[in-house]
Amino acid sequence: MDPASVLEANRVIQHAFSVISVLNLTADSLPKPALVSDGACYDYIVVGGGSAGCVLASRLSELSGVQVLLIEAGPLTPFESTLPALTAYLTRSRYDWNYTTENDGYAAQGHKDKVLALTRGKVLGGTSAINSFIHVRGAPHDFDTWAASIDDSRWNYTNVLPFFIKSEKFRDRAIENSRYRTFHGTKGYLGLTREPDPANKVYLDMFKEVGNRLVLDINGKDATGFTQPMFTILDGRRQDTAYAFLSPVKRRCNLHVLTDTLVTEVIFDDQNRAVGVRALTKQNRLITLRASKEVILSAGVFNSPQLLMLSGIGPREHLKDMNITVRVDLPVGMNFQDHPQTLILYDMEKECALPLVQDPGKFPGRVVMGLVALNDRQPYGDYEAVTFTRISVVAGLEYCSLAFRFNDTICTSIIQKVKGKRLLAAMVSILHPKSRGRVMLRSSNPKDSPIVFAGYFSEDIDLKNHVKSLKHFSRIMKSSYFKRVRGKMLLPSLPQCDRLKLFSDEHWRCYALVMTGASYHFVGTCAMGLVVDSELRVRGVRNLRVVDASIMPNNTSGNTNAPTIMISERAADFIIQDYKAAKKNNL
Known part of the structure; x- marks a missing residue:
């Protein structure tokens, strides 16, 4: 295919x-x-x-x-x-x-038409x-920052938490029997649950081995760590x-x-x-x-x-x-603002490792996500990593061609390197960029789409911080599990980057710019x-x-x-x- x-x-x-x-x-x-x-x-x-x-x-x-x-x-x-x-x-x-987006001639140049879809x-x-479907509230720090910036305590975490709880019709026995239960509501309209998959244990262990925390509930007391997330899915229905x-x-x-x-x-x-x-x-x-x-x-x-x-x-x-x-x-x-993200594909287990998820009422894949602070003492994440584990080659191609809409040369060059393996697809995004974009009118006709200048990485500090995040996440390549399955990063053909030293800061910088996508946040x-x-x-x-x-x-x-x-x-x-x-x- x-x-x-x-x-x-x-x-x-x-x-x-x-x-x-x-x-x-x-x-x-x-x-x-x-x-x-x-x-x-x-x-x-x-x-x-x-x-x-x-x-x-x-x-x-x-x-x-x-x-x-x-x-x-x-x-x-x-x-x-x-x-x-x-x-x-x-x-x-x-x-x-x-x-x-409009083509800015800088970021996302590996995409078709060199623009990003704004779904x-x-x-x-x-x-x-x-x-x-992924349901993440954000860190208490986020809302406290809002409240401080507008000088109104009604928007701080303590005062918005009841409104998160009010919406929820949460169903998950593990969390309901844990110290996190007071952070969730069960009588609201919005159905929520988790779909913990035993097959993800090896991946959670892999993230823990390279220095990350594991948490049961990212929407409770803890706002950083790797977890199996909550979804806006209940009883087989979105x-x-x-x-x-x-x-x-x-x-x-x-x-x-x-x-x-x-x-x-x-x-x-x-x-x-x-x-x-x-x-x-x-x-x-x-x-x-x-x-x-x-x-x-x-x-x-x-x-x-x-x-x-x-x-x-x-x-x-x-x-x-x-x-x-x-x-x-x-x-x-x-x-x-958005959370610019970069797709990384890894060649992992043998293809026959596990069957695909079949139930149409469940989340269509196995996923582990992390909100990671580069400073362990920081109470909020610097980057988010959503990792789809044990996906097929066809699914990897769909991420590349459909979800991100990279050009055909990039997607083909990645998939041609896979030999009978399952893949891990990681979407790594910077959570607090300094860069800002702008939305403008294209004309006075309300039927005309607005002009969107995304401004991704227009502040160079964001690209520097994103490179730190990509390198931090890529520590998984040193894990015992990664070595045991003979995993490797699937590097696309990127003429802009191929002459640079592999995995140097300059290489990651080039890779991030070309392979950047929107997180739709x-x-x-x-x-x-x-x-x-x-x-x-x-x-x-x-x-x-x-x-x-x-x-x-x-x-x-x-x-x-x-x-x-x-x-x-x-x-x-x-x-x-x-x-x-x-x-x-x-x-």
């Missing part, structure tokens, strides 16, 4: 699922589509039915006296999203916005419906936020869910109060929808800043260049303290908030879906408190 055949097989399967989609197999588990008329009024309009928006709409609809409208640009969650084994067919499909879900459930938070309340008469509808602009009155939105329906009809209390943008790290800028809120000079009247001059779209483009205040209200206007990953001032130490859900729980509490206070004052 070669890269072209892998891509073609993926395309054929995606087409088959698109045919199945006409059956609407998930429709019965979700709220019925809202019947919305032009000019209709609601109390709260939530724009974006993703990881944050579904949570927020569910929580706001707990208020019996209000009407909540949730608007999603994509369709209902498809059948292939429900089964974990099918996740590979969701990215670069019609359920993905399919945005890419984001365009579907009810958003990215939680197409992501890779726990995307549409299924987890909307299905249980699908019959609430005050919850209205409108899909296949693109919001194009936030409407303001003469006092700079957000009073509604304009939106384009599936039938290409432009409608106006009113909000008597608030408009809340939960459209994500790319689309929330895009919508703010289309509505006149953003950098003054950029908006003038787009011929958009400036309402408020704010650094919208700035401060873009995008945050920061509507950051607290810059664009929104500590209650997530947009500065300079009224009745408008942003509630999604874009409000994070700094990235967390790990995957970002869990903290995004927490942000929505925290925001719902702010909004409900405001509602109750206003109601009391009007009595």
Whole structure:
């Protein structure tokens, strides 16, 4: 099998699922589509039915006296999203916005078109419906840093922990019987579990042998170490936020869910109060929808800043260049962050070592992950390593060609070196880069994708630190297990790097730049303290908030879906408190 055949097989399967989609197999588990008329009024309009928006709409609809409208640009969650084994067919499909970075001529030059895919879900459930399930909250240090930067203790770890716990419907006997149990909830909407695999013991032992800590629960008291992670999977089903938070309340008469509808602009009155939105329906009809209390943008790290800028809120000079009247001059779209990651493939055990995981309701692979601090006394990680163990050659080719979209020469040169072995695929990412990117408008047309300058490694210190992380992780090559199975790193053909001394700092630096990929842990483009205040209200206007990953001032130490859900729980509490206070004052 070669890269072209892998891509073609993926395309054929995606087409088959698109045919199945006409059956609407998930429709019965979700709220019925809202019947919305032009000019209709609601109390709260939530724009974006993703990881944050579904949570927020569910929580706001707990208020019996209000009407909540949730608007999603994509369709209902498809059948292939429900089964974990099918996740590979969701990215670069019609359920993905399919945005890419701009080619900066520096990083990611080994990718097709020299750009990076910026996978984001365009579907009810958003990215939680197409992501890779791994549930990581981040370190207490992350939230304490947020609180300090905005001078609001409500965002420190002690005060956000209850909102993490509130969401969870956690099921894992080992953790429930451990000292970590008080860090988890069992009565929430979001199903979570682990899938500990005895076959991973040798890998955990390998990481421990070279100096890493092993922990049972990375989301409990400990924030560093190697572990078998938690997944947003329960009872054989993906726990995307549409299924987890909307299905249980699908019959609430005050919850209205409108899909296949693109919001194009936030409407303001003469006092700079957000009073509604304009939106384009599936039938290409432009409608106006009113909000008597608030408009809340939960459209994500790319689309929330895009919508703010289309509505006149953003950098003054950029908006003038787009011929958009400036309402408020704010650094919208700035401060873009991710965790740039590098793929390393290792040739490991003989191919017959273990059968592949077959159950479609389980995570599609064997995985061990680590959050690693280079300084043992540091309470948060410098890098994350997600390692898929004992994968087939075909799976390795899929990671190379599909997940990372490296060019065919790179992928072919790696796979040709494998001789009857299972592989280990390691994704090593830097957790706290200094580099920042930017999201900008391509035009004033809301259908045009935004321009994304990722800025990966634009600060040289990040590349230096990433090289330290790659070298630190690569100590596994000195482990007894690695030597016993005669493991080796599979080095691709990289003309830029081949002349450099193997495994020197210069070689790792070159390798990291060429083989860098996105972790899809995008945050920061509507950051607290810059664009929104500590209650997530947009500065300079009224009745408008942003509630999604874009409000994070700094990235967390790990995957970002869990903290995004927490942000929505925290925001719902702010909004409900405001509602109750206003109601009391009007009595």
